[in-house]
Amino acid sequence: MKESILYNPLFGIILSLMTYEIGKKIYTRWRYPIFNPLMIAITLTILFLLKFNIPYEAYSKGGDIIMFFLGPATVALGISLYKNSQRLKEYFLPILAGVTAGSFTAIVSVIILGKALGLKKELIISTIPKSITTPIGIELSKSLGGNPSITVIGIMITGITGAISSPFICKFFKIENKISKGIGIGTSSHAVGTSKAIEMGEVEGAMSGLAIGMAGLVTIFLVPILTKFLI
Structure with missing residues (x-):
């Protein structure tokens, strides 16, 4: 009976939703960037699985269903982009240059860091797509011969780090332009960072959503060239 409940997709879905809701309530209560809801949800989920000795395979039955909706959720960011299409037309070249520079x-x-630390080629390749959205990053990792599981971990860490640190970075470097904030956050920390950009404002959120798609395309174009010469 216990086995059938754990391996039911609803278990992973309900656990994910519950831990994320806890994370949201904690963040709403204290509003510190370190209390990122996703980071709290991940931490609580891991602790729960370890505490009750629940295999990851059981959780992934439902977790994979949630993962499936990442693609549509990313596309949905186009709504706010549409509302700010005029800004995109006005600043297309600077935006393209910024996304390209960030992806590069x-x-x-x-x-460079991977080679300096003596990491294996597979690990380096697996972490190259860390700054693009998960659906694109997984497929790119597979095509390069990397490990998609490591890629997902790298993407999550990058996104959470970006969401936590982006307000401080913008303040420290006195970045006040809304478009610059959005493009920088979306290019470096994809959808998770974009959640923070949306909090900053509609323009920041729209530009960050745009940067996710552009960074994915630019990365797919650059990776084969750069890996050929640098790895």
């Missing part, structure tokens, strides 16, 4: 830096930094 994300790829090269992983390769």
Whole structure:
């Protein structure tokens, strides 16, 4: 009986929703960036599985269903982008240049740091897509011969780090332009970072949503070229 409940997809879905709701309530109560709802949800989920010795395979039955909706959720960000389409037309070249520079830096930094730390080629390749959205990152990792599980971990860490640190970074470097904030956050920390950009404002959220798609396309184009010469 217990086995059938744990391996029911509803178990993973309900556990994910409950831990995320707890994270949201904690963040709403104290409003500190360190209390990112997703980070809290991940931590609580891991602790729960370890405490009750529940295999990951049981949780993933429902977790994979949630993962499926990441693609549509990313596309849905286009609604706010549509509302700000005029800004996109006005600043298309600066936006493209910013996304390209950010994607290039994300790829090269992983390769350089990975080689400097003596990491294996597979690990380096698996973490290269860390700054793009999960659906694209998983497929890119597979095509490069990487480990998609490691890729997902890298993407989650990058997104949460971006969501937590982006307000401080913008304040420290005195970045006040709304478009610059959105493009920078979306390019470096994809959908999780975009959740923070949306909190900052509609323009920031729209530009961050735009950057997610553009960064994915630019990364797919740059990765084969850069890995050929740098790895």
